[in-house]
Amino acid sequence: MGRIERDFLHHLTYQLGSPMMLEIQTLETFDSWLKSEPCTPAAIQALDLRAYKSKLKAKKFHGSIFLSCKLCRASAHAIVKGGGMIVPDSPKLTFPTHRRTLYSPETLFRGYKGGNAQDYKNSYDYQVYAEYLGHGKRDTALDVGLFRYLHDHSITDALYELIKGRKVVAVMGGHGMERADVFYTKIAKLSRRLTQAGFLMVSGGGPGAMEATHFGAYFASRPEAEMLEAIALMGQRPKGAEAGKEYADTDWLQRAWKIREAYPQSDADKEKYTSIGIPTWFYGHEPPAPFPTHIAKYFANSIREDELLMIARHGVIFAPGSAGTRQEIFQDAAQNHYGTAGNYSPMIMFGKDYWTGKDPHPYSYPVWPLLEAAAAEHYKDLLAITDDEAEIEALIKRYDPEAHRV
Numbered sequence: 001m002g003r004i005e006r007d008f009l010h011h012l013t014y015q016l017g018s019p020m021m022l023e024i025q026t027l028e029t030f031d032s033w034l035k036s037e038p039c040t041p042a043a044i045q046a047l048d049l050r051a052y053k054s055k056l057k058a059k060k061f062h063g064s065i066f067l068s069c070k071l072c073r074a075s076a077h078a079i080v081k082g083g084g085m086i087v088p089d090s091p092k093l094t095f096p097t098h099r100r101t102l103y104s105p106e107t108l109f110r111g112y113k114g115g116n117a118q119d120y121k122n123s124y125d126y127q128v129y130a131e132y133l134g135h136g137k138r139d140t141a142l143d144v145g146l147f148r149y150l151h152d153h154s155i156t157d158a159l160y161e162l163i164k165g166r167k168v169v170a171v172m173g174g175h176g177m178e179r180a181d182v183f184y185t186k187i188a189k190l191s192r193r194l195t196q197a198g199f200l201m202v203s204g205g206g207p208g209a210m211e212a213t214h215f216g217a218y219f220a221s222r223p224e225a226e227m228l229e230a231i232a233l234m235g236q237r238p239k240g241a242e243a244g245k246e247y248a249d250t251d252w253l254q255r256a257w258k259i260r261e262a263y264p265q266s267d268a269d270k271e272k273y274t275s276i277g278i279p280t281w282f283y284g285h286e287p288p289a290p291f292p293t294h295i296a297k298y299f300a301n302s303i304r305e306d307e308l309l310m311i312a313r314h315g316v317i318f319a320p321g322s323a324g325t326r327q328e329i330f331q332d333a334a335q336n337h338y339g340t341a342g343n344y345s346p347m348i349m350f351g352k353d354y355w356t357g358k359d360p361h362p363y364s365y366p367v368w369p370l371l372e373a374a375a376a377e378h379y380k381d382l383l384a385i386t387d388d389e390a391e392i393e394a395l396i397k398r399y400d401p402e403a404h405r406v
Helices: 003-017 027-035 050-056 073-081 124-135 142-163 182-196 209-218 224-234 252-262 267-272 301-311 323-338 367-375 389-398
Strands: 022-024 042-045 065-067 085-087 167-172 199-203 275-277 316-318 347-350 383-386
Touching: 022 027, 027 050, 050 073, 073 085, 142 275, 142 301, 167 182, 167 209, 167 301, 167 323, 182 199, 182 209, 182 224, 182 347, 182 389, 199 209, 199 301, 209 224, 209 275, 224 252, 301 323, 316 323, 323 347, 323 367, 347 367, 347 389, 367 383, 383 389
Parallel strands: 022 042, 042 065, 065 085, 167 199, 167 316, 199 275, 316 347, 347 383
Antiparallel strands: none
């Protein structure tokens, strides 16, 4: 083994075995850290450090990682010489290797001016999606794949920081649900009330039932009548629009953006009535819902699905949906069966006829009997099926995770 390999293994062992890893996300914290002697191993996240050239020269950085930081060449040399590791952004990719926070709608839709579908193609979100397709969803170069996974790792880290101490409830449901659908309004009403009660609402962050989740949270500071008025305005589709594919309307995003402008959300409301959309560029042909306060957008759909269900420790509500929703039902059932999250949590089927196969909708299957049988061993008392959003609200509020620890 040569010296370079030995040094690398020593550095990696030191880093992985470090009992303490600070996370530095502000220049103020970085200044304080830099004055310490020695510098405790830290992850310095997406900071502009180009003005720190002289201060970095004499320091040692064993066990520290500089993620997506802006550095001049001399600073980068000093960090590596001092034992630090640098994980830079790729100059050929639009997205960063590391984000220290989740996306906001304003960040993800940067470049979109509130116009039609063609205007959406100017957005940061669509540009990343186009690049994603260009490099290949799966069959891609090793470096591109690595940068995607590093990006997704940072999204997970930021997601868990944001939900810490929060009571998270997820809503799953179809992307084809129209804004005029009665269930869209039911979900929005439920989400609004749960948000007001202090729950953090999350969803897959796309159109349909997912958008309804964040729409309700968005209107938590306003009277319900204003929310219903906004739904009616936003649900006016173009003449001849295809049923069940409202997200494909050329003005789908434009109508939503007009509602955001007509009913603005203050910074105080964003802080108080947070919701998180968790979409993926794997389904990037659908624009994400613009109503969450935060957006955790992933490249890897498998990681996105797992995290979305894992964090919903105060319950998952399954509204009508198709194959993706059915997959999520049994993925959540598996997590509950094994107690993966540390406690059994509620699984609520929203739509009796739909989930018992009695609804004439082509995607209506008798999921409920199978789920009942699967839950019998561990968590049958946490199952429910109903058409009443008030009943769901009561079930969620009544649930005590401590009483259902694994």
